[in-house]
Amino acid sequence: MSYVLTDSAALFGRHLTHFKRLPQQLISVTLMPIMFVFLFGYLFGSSMVVPDGKYLDYIMAGILAQMMLANAINTGVGVADDLNNGLVDRFRSLPMTQFSVLLGRTAADLVLNIIALLFMVLVGLLMGWRPHGSALSTIGGVALLLLLGYTMTWLGCLIGLTLRHPQVINSVAMAVTMPLAFLSAGFFPINNLPGWVSAIASWNPVSAIVTGVRELWGNPVGYGDDPSWPLRHPVPVSLITLIVLLLIIVPLATRAYRSAAAKTT
Amino acid sequence: MEYAISVEGLRKRYGEREVLSGVSLSVAAGSVFGLLGPNGAGKTTIVRTLATLLDIEEGKATVAGFDVARQGAEVRKRIGLTGQYAAVDARLTGRENLVLLGTLAHLGRQRARQRAEELLEVFDLQEAANRLVGTYSGGMRRRLDLGASLIAEPEVIFLDEPTTGLDLISRTALWNMVRTQAEAGVTVLLTTQYLEEADQLADRVAVIDQGQVMAEGTPTELKNKVGGERLEITVETAELAQRALVPLAAVGVAAPIVDSTGLRISVALDAGTGGIADAATGLQRAGIAVADFSVRRPSLDDVFLQLTGHRTEDTTVAAAGRTER
Numbered sequence: 001m002s003y004v005l006t007d008s009a010a011l012f013g014r015h016l017t018h019f020k021r022l023p024q025q026l027i028s029v030t031l032m033p034i035m036f037v038f039l040f041g042y043l044f045g046s047s048m049v050v051p052d053g054k055y056l057d058y059i060m061a062g063i064l065a066q067m068m069l070a071n072a073i074n075t076g077v078g079v080a081d082d083l084n085n086g087l088v089d090r091f092r093s094l095p096m097t098q099f100s101v102l103l104g105r106t107a108a109d110l111v112l113n114i115i116a117l118l119f120m121v122l123v124g125l126l127m128g129w130r131p132h133g134s135a136l137s138t139i140g141g142v143a144l145l146l147l148l149g150y151t152m153t154w155l156g157c158l159i160g161l162t163l164r165h166p167q168v169i170n171s172v173a174m175a176v177t178m179p180l181a182f183l184s185a186g187f188f189p190i191n192n193l194p195g196w197v198s199a200i201a202s203w204n205p206v207s208a209i210v211t212g213v214r215e216l217w218g219n220p221v222g223y224g225d226d227p228s229w230p231l232r233h234p235v236p237v238s239l240i241t242l243i244v245l246l247l248i249i250v251p252l253a254t255r256a257y258r259s260a261a262a263k264t265t
Numbered sequence: 266m267e268y269a270i271s272v273e274g275l276r277k278r279y280g281e282r283e284v285l286s287g288v289s290l291s292v293a294a295g296s297v298f299g300l301l302g303p304n305g306a307g308k309t310t311i312v313r314t315l316a317t318l319l320d321i322e323e324g325k326a327t328v329a330g331f332d333v334a335r336q337g338a339e340v341r342k343r344i345g346l347t348g349q350y351a352a353v354d355a356r357l358t359g360r361e362n363l364v365l366l367g368t369l370a371h372l373g374r375q376r377a378r379q380r381a382e383e384l385l386e387v388f389d390l391q392e393a394a395n396r397l398v399g400t401y402s403g404g405m406r407r408r409l410d411l412g413a414s415l416i417a418e419p420e421v422i423f424l425d426e427p428t429t430g431l432d433l434i435s436r437t438a439l440w441n442m443v444r445t446q447a448e449a450g451v452t453v454l455l456t457t458q459y460l461e462e463a464d465q466l467a468d469r470v471a472v473i474d475q476g477q478v479m480a481e482g483t484p485t486e487l488k489n490k491v492g493g494e495r496l497e498i499t500v501e502t503a504e505l506a507q508r509a510l511v512p513l514a515a516v517g518v519a520a521p522i523v524d525s526t527g528l529r530i531s532v533a534l535d536a537g538t539g540g541i542a543d544a545a546t547g548l549q550r551a552g553i554a555v556a557d558f559s560v561r562r563p564s565l566d567d568v569f570l571q572l573t574g575h576r577t578e579d580t581t582v583a584a585a586g587r588t589e590r
């Protein structure tokens with residue numbers, strides 16, 4: 001049983017070595033978010049109005065949530081890479097615990113996410129964003145984002161193992177995460193949206209997550225007078241949604257790992 | 266006899282296509298067994314099945330005394346796999362690759378490090394040990410890959426086309442490594458498309474085509490299957506070649522074959538010895554001047570041609586190499 005830990009630790013070390021060798025990876029993860037903070041926070045910020053607060057304070061949670069969603073792409077491509085270059089075959093022929101292959105990778109991606117989030121928080125602070133909650137609830141907001149990121153790395157594993165081809169993984173992961181990010185309260189207050197779009201957006205889990213993060217950070221929530229049910233209880237709703245998603249995706253990804261390795265490339 | 270690998274009636278299908286149609290094999294412990302077959306014959310499928318990577322749909326296989334289908338974990342403790350394509354992490358150094366795989370093989374940190382050093386030395390990778398594998402040449406990668414499959418000192422190793430894409434020097438080096446393993450008592454199952462490789466390395470060979478074992482035996486046994494020695498003569502003109510067919514047909518056990526140049530004729534002789542002298546006399550009587558007259562043992566090329574009805578890809582190269590010697 002303890003082999004799960006030592007095997008995962010060994011593979012975790014492998015991925016951390018990759019990060020160390022290629023620190024530019026941090027830039028590729030944070031480049032888009034930095035652009036977004038700059039464009040939305042500064043340039044469009046003046047013409048965007050949110051109830052009770054600054055647009056920059058509002059948008060930070062949305063930008064960081066989108067960064068977490070993008071994990072699906074990176075992890076998916078990485079997993080497919082191991083599959084296509086035969087490493088998964090080698091792992092499968094070893095007496096190791098196979099679950100560790102995905103566990104080690106998602107744990108390493110979690111570390112990358114922590115670093116990337118801290119970096120982005122710094123960028124945000126430099127640009128004028130401020131959390132107004134307690135230190136603990138600010139950390140709680142970061143933790144909620146990390147849980148989203150962790151769920152998305154597992155989704156990435158599932159997508160990568162099922163689709164195998166980097167290009168296809170890229171476009172499918174985009175097609176899944178883009179609507180999640182933009183058809184939500186991530187970038188604009190949703191009550192400005194037309195009726196049915198607004199209804200979809202208010203039930204999009206990403207809306208609950210960003211609203212939860214805003215609440216924890218004491219940033220403007222921007223939902224006006226009559227928020228939908230998920231937005232009235234954003235933190236419990238997001239926690240439950242993400243945990244349920246993990247409980248579904250992790251077994252699916254584990255199964256995909258087994259059957260993917262059984263196919264020849 | 267003790268078998269390290271035994272396979273009985275193994276079948277595998279992908280959709281409609283049956284890629285293994287009842288393969289049976291027995292490999293004695295400590296021997297080198299060659300699976301010889303052309304592209305798509307099913308070699309990789311057999312190796313991946315035995316290495317527990319593919320599910321067994323029909324048939325039975327045991328490796329190192331354990332049932333592949335039901336005791337996969339036990340099998341994995343005792344095998345090493347070098348797949349058809351080098352499976353190493355290009356973004357780690359050679360040493361890091363070996364230590365990682367040693368750790369995953371549950372050798373323990375200390376032993377994994379020690380084992381990595383040993384293998385780096387054996388496979389002549391000490392100088393490159395701290396370089397990223399991405400910068401390695403194909404031959405170095407292959408050596409590292411082979412080293413990786415030996416990390417846990419397995420009882421049985423599977424090598425899927427280990428020398429494809431290697432130059433002559435690397436190939437010879439790899440052959441020596443395989444021999445060393447066999448001398449140390451390791452059972453080696455290797456696949457190859459090169460007849461010469463099977464001939465050189467394997468104690469026993471199975472010729473595979475379209476998912477079936479066409480023949481099995483020692484290289485010598487297989488060669489004997491296609492009759493005795495082969496007489497090959499070369500003449501100056503195509504016209505002479507045609508005339509030479511008559512006396513040669515008289516001494517051969519099968520019809521003489523003229524090759525694509527139209528100048529070289531080969532004919533299988535009876536196992537007895539008189540054939541050569543008879544052929545020489547016959548040609549002389551017919552007044553045919555022979556530029557080159559040689560006798561050779563049948564090669565695995567001939568076996569392959571006879572058993573499968575088609576030649577292997579490298580036949581022309583191998584045959585050309587042989588006549589030059």
Ligand SMILES: Nc1ncnc2c1ncn2[C@@H]1O[C@H](COP(=O)(O)OP(=O)(O)OP(=O)(O)O)[C@@H](O)[C@H]1O
Nearest residue numbers: 263264279284302303304305306307308309310311
């Ligand atoms: N995942 C798969 N789906 C469908 N067909 C497959 C799959 N894997 C292998 N095959 C088919 O099975 C047959 C046997 O393949 P295999 O890789 O075992 O051959 P091989 O003898 O190793 O060939 P090569 O010398 O080219 O490596 C081939 O016709 C191949 O196309």
Ligand SMILES: [Mg+2]
Nearest residue numbers: 308309349425
């Ligand atoms: Mg093959």
